[in-house]
Amino acid sequence: MLIPHLLSEVDMKDIVNNNQWIISIAFVVTCLVLRWLCVRFVTRMVKDEENQHRRWANTITNITSLVIIIGLVIIWLSELRFVALSIAAFAVALVVATREQIQCFLGAVYIASSRAFSVGDWIKVGHHYGEVVRSDWLTTTLLEVDIDSKSYSYTGRSLIIPNNQFSTGVTQNLNFMRRYVAHSFSIVREADAIRVRDARLYLQDLVRDYCSPFKEVADRYSSLIEKRLGIALSVSDSNVRIATNDTARNVFIVTIFCPTQEATRIEEEITEDFLDYWYSVTHKLDEFYGPDQALDEVPEVIVSESHAANRLRPKR
Numbered sequence: 001m002l003i004p005h006l007l008s009e010v011d012m013k014d015i016v017n018n019n020q021w022i023i024s025i026a027f028v029v030t031c032l033v034l035r036w037l038c039v040r041f042v043t044r045m046v047k048d049e050e051n052q053h054r055r056w057a058n059t060i061t062n063i064t065s066l067v068i069i070i071g072l073v074i075i076w077l078s079e080l081r082f083v084a085l086s087i088a089a090f091a092v093a094l095v096v097a098t099r100e101q102i103q104c105f106l107g108a109v110y111i112a113s114s115r116a117f118s119v120g121d122w123i124k125v126g127h128h129y130g131e132v133v134r135s136d137w138l139t140t141t142l143l144e145v146d147i148d149s150k151s152y153s154y155t156g157r158s159l160i161i162p163n164n165q166f167s168t169g170v171t172q173n174l175n176f177m178r179r180y181v182a183h184s185f186s187i188v189r190e191a192d193a194i195r196v197r198d199a200r201l202y203l204q205d206l207v208r209d210y211c212s213p214f215k216e217v218a219d220r221y222s223s224l225i226e227k228r229l230g231i232a233l234s235v236s237d238s239n240v241r242i243a244t245n246d247t248a249r250n251v252f253i254v255t256i257f258c259p260t261q262e263a264t265r266i267e268e269e270i271t272e273d274f275l276d277y278w279y280s281v282t283h284k285l286d287e288f289y290g291p292d293q294a295l296d297e298v299p300e301v302i303v304s305e306s307h308a309a310n311r312l313r314p315k316r
Contacts, residue, residue: 020075027071035064054133055119062136100164104138107163111135116166117173124172130159131178138163147174150267152181152260180221183263187252187271188245192282196250199281200242203252203274207238210266211256218257 039057046053095102110116117123121132122145130142131154142159145152187203211218226232241253252274258266 031064031068058119103164104162107167108137110167122174176225181260182257184255185267189250194281204240
C-alpha cells in the first residue's frame with residue numbers, strides 16, 4: 001500500500017511539473033471568473049448610496065490578485081529552487097528592476113493599515129483633488145474634482161496615482177466636503193462714498209437669509225464632523241469680513257457653510273443682490289430714493305427689489 005501511494009505522489013508531482021504553464025493559465029482563468037461572479041453578485045445584492053458595492057468590488061479585486069500571486073508562486077516553486085544558489089544576485093536585480101512597483105505595493109499596505117481613505121472618499125494628493133473610485137496594489141484611480149475654482153464638480157478626467165505617493169507625501173481626506181463645504185468668496189468694490197459698515201450689515205443679513213433654509217441640517221452636519229474629529233469647529237457659522245487690497249478697493253470676504261452642490265449658485269445670487277444694493281446706494285436710483293432725496297436721507301441699508309425680504313433697515 002505504501003509503494004503505490006508514493007508512486008501516485010511522484011506521478012502527481014511529474015504532472016504538475018510538466019504542465020506548469022497549463023495549470024497556471026487554468027488557475028488564473030478560474031480566479032478571474034470567480035472574481036467576476038462575486039463582483040456581479042455584490043453589485044446586484046448591495047444597493048445603497050454610500051458606494052458600499054464599489055468598496056466590496058474593490059476588496060474582492062485585491063483579494064483575487066493576492067490569491068493569484070500566491071498560487072503562481074506555489075505552482076512554480078520547483079522551478080524557483082534552481083535560483084537558490086544565486087538568490088542574492090537575483091534579489092538585488094529584482095529590487096532594482098521593480099523598485100517602483102515595490103514602493104507602490106508598500107504604499108498600498110500603508111493605505112490599508114492607516115485607513116487614510118476608502119473608495120468613494122474625496123482626497124487631495126499633491127495638487128490633485130478627486131474621488132477615489134478604485135484602489136489596487138499599485139495604483140489608485142481618482143475622478144478629478146474641481147475644487148481650486150470652487151465649483152466642486154467633476155471635470156471628467158481620471159487620475160491614476162501611484163501608491164508610493166501616499167507613503168512619501170501628504171494626503172488630505174476631504175470626504176466631509178462631499179455634502180457640505182465651508183465656501184469662501186470675495187466681492188471687490190470701488191472705494192465709493194458709501195457707509196461700508198452698513199454695507200457689511202446688509203451683506204450679513206443677505207447671507208443669513210440665503211443660508212436659513214438649510215441652517216438646521218448644516219448645524220447637525222457640523223456637529224457630526226466635530227464629534228468625529230474630537231475638536232470644536234465653527235464651520236456652520238456664516239461670516240462676513242471687510243478688508244482692502246493693494247489698489248485701495250473694498251473687499252468683502254464671505255464664508256458660508258452650505259451644500260456643496262449649491263455653493264456656486266448661492267455665491268452668484270448673493271453677489272448679484274449685493275451689487276444691486278451697492279449700485280442703488282451709489283447712484284441713488286429714483287426707484288429706491290426718489291429724484292430729490294438728499295444723501296443724508298438715504299437709509300443705512302436698503303435691500304434691493306430682487307431680494308426676497310424686500311425691506312428697509314431704518315437708521316439707528
